[in-house]
Amino acid sequence: MRTCSIICILLCFIMLLSACGGKDTSSSSAAPASSTASQSDPSSSDASDDASDSAEQLPPVLGSFSAEDLDGNAFTQDHFKDYSLVFVNLWTTYCGYCIEEMPYLKELSDEYASKGVLFLGIVGDTLDMDGNPDAAQIDLAKQIVAETGADYTHLVPTDPVLLAIMSQLPSVPSTFLVDSSGSQVGSAVMGMQTKENYQAMIDAALEELGK
Secondary structure: OHHHHHHHHHHHHHHHOOOEOOEOOOHHHHOOHHHHHHHHOOOOOOHHHHHHHHHHHOOOOOOOOEEEEOOOOEEEHHHHHHOOEEEEEEEOOOOHHHHHHHHHHHHHHHHOHHHOEEEEEEEOOOEOOOOOEOHHHHHHHHHHHHHHOOOOEEEEOOOHHHHHHHHHOOOEOEEEEEEOOOOEEEEEEEOEOOHHHHHHHHHHHHHHHOO
16 A cells, blocks of 8 residues: 555656746745745635645655665655755756755755754655666766765655655745745745755744754
C-alpha cells in the first residue's frame, strides 16, 4: 500500500514539474499566499474557498522524514534541531533557472551560516518511475553541484514527506523556509529569485523567529 502511494505521488510530481519555472524577481513573489489567492479571485465571497486556495499554495510542514543526500549519507529531520532556520530549495537537473541561481545560493549559505541557517536542496528528478534512486540522474546532479559550487546538502526525495511537498509545488525552482521543528516560516516563493530577494526572505524569517 505504501509503495502504491509513493508511486502515485511521484507521478503527480512528474506532471506538475513538466516545465521549469521562469524568473520571478518582483516583490510580490514573496507576498503571503493568502494575499495572492485572494487577488487571483477577487469576485469570490466564500471564505472557505479562499482558505482552501491559500492552503494549496503552501507546502506542508516538513515533518519527520528520512532520506539520503547525493552521496548516500543519511539525513533526517533531526538535523534541523541544530539550526534556527532551514532554507529549502526544490530543483531539477533540467531546470536552467534552478542551476543559474545555485552559485549565489551557495554564497548565501556561507553568509548565513553564522546565523544558524541551514541550506537544503531537494533534487526532484533523481528518482525513476518506481520511486527508486536513479544512479545516472544522481551523478548528473552531483556534477551540477560541483560546477556551480553549491555544495550544501542536496537530498534524493525517497521519503513520502518529501514527495508530498514536491507534489504541491507547481514549478521549479521553488523555495520555502522552516524552523528547527520543521514548521513553515513565511510564504513559499516560486521561480528564480535574485540574491537580494532571498536575503530579504531569510532576514524576515529570522526576525519573525526573534533570531
